[in-house]
Amino acid sequence: MSTLPTGSLEQRDARSVIHGLTNLKAHAERGAMVIERGHGVWVTDNHGKDYIEAMSGLWCIALGYGNERLANVASKQMRELAYYPLTNHKSHPRVIELAEKLKSLAPVPMSHVWFASTGSEANDCAARLAWYYWHAVGQPAKKKFIAHQLAYHGNTIATASLSGVSYAHERFNLPLPGFLHVAPPHYSRHALPGESEDEFCDRLIGDIEQLIEREGAHTIAAFFTEPVMVAGGIVVPPRAYFEKLHKLLFLNNILLIADEVVTGFGRIGEMFGTGAMQLKPDMMVCAKALSNAYIPISAVMMNTRVYEAIARQSDEMGVLGLTMTYSGHPVACAVALETLAIYEEMDIAARVRKLETPFLGGLNRLLEHPLVGEVRGKGLLAGVELMNNAESRQHFDPALKVGPRCAQIAEQHGLIVRAIGDTIAFCPPLIISEAEIEEMLARFKRALDDTARQLNLIRP
Ligand SMILES: Cc1ncc(COP(=O)(O)O)c(C=O)c1O
Numbered sequence: 001m002s003t004l005p006t007g008s009l010e011q012r013d014a015r016s017v018i019h020g021l022t023n024l025k026a027h028a029e030r031g032a033m034v035i036e037r038g039h040g041v042w043v044t045d046n047h048g049k050d051y052i053e054a055m056s057g058l059w060c061i062a063l064g065y066g067n068e069r070l071a072n073v074a075s076k077q078m079r080e081l082a083y084y085p086l087t088n089h090k091s092h093p094r095v096i097e098l099a100e101k102l103k104s105l106a107p108v109p110m111s112h113v114w115f116a117s118t119g120s121e122a123n124d125c126a127a128r129l130a131w132y133y134w135h136a137v138g139q140p141a142k143k144k145f146i147a148h149q150l151a152y153h154g155n156t157i158a159t160a161s162l163s164g165v166s167y168a169h170e171r172f173n174l175p176l177p178g179f180l181h182v183a184p185p186h187y188s189r190h191a192l193p194g195e196s197e198d199e200f201c202d203r204l205i206g207d208i209e210q211l212i213e214r215e216g217a218h219t220i221a222a223f224f225t226e227p228v229m230v231a232g233g234i235v236v237p238p239r240a241y242f243e244k245l246h247k248l249l250f251l252n253n254i255l256l257i258a259d260e261v262v263t264g265f266g267r268i269g270e271m272f273g274t275g276a277m278q279l280k281p282d283m284m285v286c287a288k289a290l291s292n293a294y295i296p297i298s299a300v301m302m303n304t305r306v307y308e309a310i311a312r313q314s315d316e317m318g319v320l321g322l323t324m325t326y327s328g329h330p331v332a333c334a335v336a337l338e339t340l341a342i343y344e345e346m347d348i349a350a351r352v353r354k355l356e357t358p359f360l361g362g363l364n365r366l367l368e369h370p371l372v373g374e375v376r377g378k379g380l381l382a383g384v385e386l387m388n389n390a391e392s393r394q395h396f397d398p399a400l401k402v403g404p405r406c407a408q409i410a411e412q413h414g415l416i417v418r419a420i421g422d423t424i425a426f427c428p429p430l431i432i433s434e435a436e437i438e439e440m441l442a443r444f445k446r447a448l449d450d451t452a453r454q455l456n457l458i459r460p
Contacts, residue, residue: 002028009034009046020155021167033411038065041429041436043416051416052440054428059230059262060288063342064429070294070335070342077334086115086328095328098337102301105340106284107275110301111308115328119261119287120154122298123224125322126257126283127158130222132322133255133306136313144178144215146208146254147224151184152231153259162224164232180215182208184229185237188374197238205244217252222282227273230262233423234376234383242279255282255306261298265289265340266348266430268379269356276378282306289430292339297332348430352379358434362441363426369448371406371455376423380430383423384444386451396422402455409454410447415440 004011010031019027034046041064043053056062063070077094084092099113114129116122127145134142147153149164160168161175164184169175183190183204191200212220223245229235249256258281263273267289270276274284283306287298302310314320326332342348356379363375363382373387373395386402388394396402403419410417410424418425428440 040064060293062289062430063292073338094333098333111304114300117296124156136309142221150232186235201240222255227277269353291336386422406451413443415443
């Protein structure tokens with residue numbers, strides 16, 4: 001029996017709303033955290049309690065809440081041209097401007113842009129466009145995709161298959177055949193005793209090479225990767241990893257697709273993770289911070305090699321058989337253009353590089369705390385891994401759910417973070433001030449202390 005107050009928002013939510021990544025039964029007991037307002041990096045719940053939103057919602061609201069310029073531009077565009085499709089040779093000024101802008105920002109030459117609404121849709125379209133591309137160049141057997149275990153690429157049937165997370169697969173009849181997963185480039189977790197970073201990369205790339213040989217390069221369409229693994233636990237691959245991967249994919253004629261859904265637009269200290277991690281993708285997928293999450297929009301940028309082939313084939317076929325009602329939605333494009341203008345005015349990547357020191361430095365100082373085993377991150381993206389014994393790298397028994405427990409305690413201290421297993425993820429809005437970083441760290445320290453106290457009570 002639920003004890004949620006009768007008629008409360010919590011009770012009404014539990015009776016009607018389905019929440020993703022949530023235990024629905026526990027939710028009906030515990031009730032939702034109902035957020036009513038936001039300003040800057042702060043949000044306020046329906047009981048008037050303030051929180052620092054150190055997760056930018058779902059890794060997305062880079063300019064924070066309450067941005068008047070974005071609200072105004074959306075309302076102006078709604079009045080001017082609220083909707084227009086891009087099908088059958090139609091277009092409108094905002095989508096043209098946005099495609100040009102994205103191409104000008106891309107760290108590797110890109111030719112054309114396909115628009116969708118969410119990161120999942122954009123990755124899904126990138127996969128379909130990869131299939132279409134291989135048909136166009138006479139290699140239709142190239143159908144399989146490779147991605148990392150634990151990587152998250154979305155939740156359509158194809159992108160949940162691409163994602164290397166069991167919760168998206170089990171009992172959902174996924175992954176579909178032809179979606180292959182390789183070890184994540186997580187050195188501190190998976191290196192063998194005494195293995196250098198270079199040797200680790202060689203071993204992982206060697207395993208991918210063997211997989212390609214086993215499956216046949218002629219059957220593999222593309223490799224999807226995030227520049228930094230985000231939902232997979234904030235994993236920054238060693239320097240050499242992408243250089244070696246790139247050579248292998250080039251030799252085997254496999255497309256590289258960079259999933260920049262979180263790393264795009266300054267998050268890790270350059271405009272795109274592709275630039276920061278020196279990737280050379282054929283397609284780049286972005287979403288989330290593209291519109292500061294004020295309205296759904298995502299994009300797939302593709303290079304000339306891909307574009308020319310699909311354009312030729314669409315001529316043979318009569319049309320490009322890809323269409324979405326909201327592809328290049330004018331209001332979403334207008335908000336995205338204004339968002340990108342604000343990033344430019346703020347010199348957002350330089351700002352992130354400047355804030356990286358107090359942010360990562362402050363989290364690294366917490367290594368002195370008995371619960372903190374490791375801090376990983378880049379720019380304003382970090383993961384703090386809680387361990388039972390940092391020196392011997394002993395992890396907690398997953399049944400203790402130490403990470404989720406700590407994240408819940410952090411909420412009591414007015415701090416919203418996310419637990420990925422026992423890694424506490426931080427992805428604050430890029431507008432966060434140094435004083436707010438200090439406040440965030442202080443609240444997290446209090447949450448760590450309370451978690452340690454609770455654990456000492458339950459540890460044998
Ligand atoms: C790296 C990455 N790719 C794709 C997605 C899917 O984006 P969306 O939730 O907008 O469909 C996410 C979502 O968190 C993500 O983190």
